[in-house]
Structures are given as C-alpha cells and as structure tokens.
Amino acid sequence: MTRTAKDDFIDACLEFDSLMKRLNELRENHFNADPEEINYGHAGSVRFANEQIAEALAHFNGRLASHEIIMVVQEALATEFKQVRLTEAKEP
Numbered sequence: 001m002t003r004t005a006k007d008d009f010i011d012a013c014l015e016f017d018s019l020m021k022r023l024n025e026l027r028e029n030h031f032n033a034d035p036e037e038i039n040y041g042h043a044g045s046v047r048f049a050n051e052q053i054a055e056a057l058a059h060f061n062g063r064l065a066s067h068e069i070i071m072v073v074q075e076a077l078a079t080e081f082k083q084v085r086l087t088e089a090k091e092p
Helices: 005-028 040-060 066-090
Strands: none
Touching: none
C-alpha cells in the first residue's frame, strides 16, 4: 500500500504527541536538574526551549516567528542606515 500525505501527517502528529509527553515529564522533573542547584544556565536552557516552542506556535498560527521578526527589523534598520549615510554624503 502506498503511503499518503495523510499517513505521514498522522505519523508526524503521533511523534509530536510523544515529544510533548516527554517535555511534560521533563518539566515535572525540573528538566533533570537538582532543584537545590538551579543556576542561570538551567534558566537559559528553559528560556531557549520556550523560544523554540513560541516559534512553533507562531508558525502554526500563521504569524512571523521571532527570528523572522528580527530579520525584518534588521533589514529595515539597514535600509534606514543606508539612507542616512547617502544623505550625509550629499551634504556639503
């Protein structure tokens, strides 16, 4: 039997469910960190994971992910900077 896109989608959803279950288990276990020895590295790791999850949510909601927003802002700033430099070069 030939696999279809729907079959692949179902498999991907099952994998997603498994990953979410594992994330919840890790969360319940303080992401395998000793609660008495939590440091900023642990906090940074969780924040990084939060950013990745937020980007996935933005993707499925049809919005720009944070890295895409940063790229748009950087491009706008670069364009503005070039315009300012051109204006300054024209002034006596």
